[in-house]
Amino acid sequence: MGGIGSGRRWHFDARKTTSNFRSIDVRHWHRDGLLNPGNQFGWNWSLDGAVTASIHVRVEHRVVRLLYKTRGNGEDWREMDYPVTLESTECNFGGSRKWFICPAWGCRRRVAVLHGGAVFACRTCHQIAYPSQNETAPDRGRQYRKDQGLLPSERPDQDKSQRDATDDAGDQPRTLDLPCPHCGGRLIIIESFPRGCQPRAPPPTPTAGA
Secondary structure (H helix, E strand, C coil): CCCCCCCHHHCCCCCCEHHHCCEEEHHHHHHCCCCCCCCEEEEEEEECCEEEEEEEEEEECCEEEEEEEECCCCCCCEEEEEEEEEEEEECCCCCEEEEEECCCCCCCCEECEEECCCCCECHHHHCCECHHHHCCHHHHHHHHHHHCCCCCCCCCCCCHHHHHHHHHHHCCCEECCCCCCCCCCCCEECCCCCCCCCCCCCCCCCCCCC
């Protein structure tokens, strides 16, 4: 209780997130040398070592064909076989980057990741969010401080009041071990907050003669 995402994530207006969908990433396939025309390979998803889903991929000129079976609740299996266009863009320092063109009707967005449903399509077509988009502002603030090493890791046996006390302790001024690279003095963190957020108490405006 009280952990990351325990707020809006379960609220009635929270959207499904990318973590709820199987996905394919063209960057991984390109990096692993799988996108050469004429190549064929299988792609699996597994849980606890057991395969839970798989697709067959056939690479053609500037296209990959996805072949698999799918069904909804109570429906019969359907054979799926459709092309996904590939595009390349040049990188600033050499090389190229591969993209999928979303195959959903009328979309044509250029994306690196497609998410599976009956058809693999982009995040916008599936109307899904990133997990962080369903988190509350306090959740994001706590995660930011943890990522920056300003909070100790939460323990499963901590209740909400203990986590709040930990957060309050994390907001206390803290002296860093390294000196200032310019003057050699102490570096003190007064408050930490995520990018785009405002400090809880803005520093006082200097007065004349101060």
